[in-house]
Amino acid sequence: MQDQGGSGRATIRDVANAVGVSTATVSKVMNATGRVSAETRKAVLEAARELDFRPNAMARALQSNRSSSVGLLTDDTYGRFSLPLMAGLTEGLIAQGMSVFLCVIDGPKELGATHLDALLQKRVDGLIISGRRVDRLPDIDLTGVTVPTVYALSHGPADGVTLAPDERHGAALAVSHLIEIGRRRIAHVTGPRRFRVAMERAESWRDTLAAEGLWKEGEALHGDWSQGWGHTAAAHLIDGRPASDWPDAVFCGSDQIGLGMIDAFRERGIDVPGQIAVIGFDNWQVLAAQARPPLSSIDMNLPELGREVGRTLTRMIAGESPATGTTRLPCTLVPRASTIGPAG
Incomplete structure (x- = not known):
């Protein structure tokens, strides 16, 4: 393991030295910004995992105006569909140093509004709206919401970004x-x-x-x-x-x-x-x-759907504009x- 300067905690420089890249490259990978080759990205993530590198979320939020967190709002109270989706989503985002807040909104419309307000107050970088039926949108008003939003297993608007099984x-x-x-x-x-x-x-x-x-x-x-x-x-x-x-x-x-x-x-x-x-x-x-x-x-393949939702939302947070409409992922x-x- 690389020297950690006596702090007991790996730094971004330790990861950069382990891979042989600049700290700027490590930052791009951890923040999912900029262009980095797939090979380099994989090497950086593996080194970060081996060194137990954990970016300082608060410092990163202050520097980038991002909270490194997203919110998942769902009306699937049983978790039959939302939990496998959540598992894949979390797996895809944790490597980017991002966390997920899960909020169940099945109930009075005021409940959804309360959860949404709480997430926005936490300054989440993005939202995932998921349901238990792909032909309905959970009862939540997103009027005025400006953070990137992805719809999964729910009926997203025509100008939205929706992912669903085929x-x-x-x-x-x-x-x-x-x-x-x-x-x-x-x-x-x-x-x-x-x-x-x-x-x-x-x-x-x-x-x-x-x-x-x-x-x-x-x-x-x-x-x-x-x-x-x-x-x-x-x-x-x-x-x-x-x-x-x-x-x-x-x-x-x-x-x-x-x-x-x-x-x-x-x-x-x-x-x-x-x-x-x-x-x-x-x-x-x-x-x-x-x-x-x-x-x-x-x-x-709901976990893979969740991973793809995470990848899509990460790109949107980074400023990319994926195609609107519904993207359907294959079954097995x-x-x-x-x-x-x-x-x-």
Whole structure:
């Protein structure tokens, strides 16, 4: 380790000496300003981590008129979506010496205004507005707010910067996976029609089947996002019908629906995936991994979405102007035994 001048704490000069660059370059990396090569940036961050270098946040704020903090406002009270997003966001920003304040604003409109005022009084450098539905904006008035703002998993304004999972891509991954394992009669059971994501996933299900010449007349089954609806929908697909009319696979719009579907099939002695394969959406591991058999699912990659939100907001704070509108990030297929059978 480099000499720390007897203070017991690494300085910016120690980091610069360890990497062989100027203190100005280290400052650019830590403050996410200026142009620095990816290789140099990586070396500086690694050296800062090894030396346990912690910039003096107060001094840096006074010098740069920045607080090195951002605020995350969300109406996702359960944390199902906001916490994975927060994990990725924090991971991306902590290397830049930035912290994140999380405020839950599900409640009276005055609550959101109170949290927003508190964040602005702390002179946060930017805001992230996140929700539990991508087709709605949390109930908060941002009139007059001038700090850079990114919308994630919520319906941002047309002239705003919004990041969200690519729902259509995720649905296409699910259906394509079922086709690749030989399934041809693929049903879709999903959430309420009033949810945009439910309609987008249903449209992608139909379009993917049609592109393979497998589309047959019939609509997706819409209910709620619950395990109970999955159980009820399975009965609708199976009961009173000959096995030749059963689907050989079901794409479920959520893991809760998928879990209910698997339970209903098991109660009827139907083998999953031997007779009917089942795939969910969200990759909620506490559910998917514990299903019997474990449930294949589509992961929306929320931590990576959070990291990209952090990168985007950092660039905006530095003065860049990213493209407005919605940027959609790809999903990932996570196959488990409900579609590919047990390992081995």
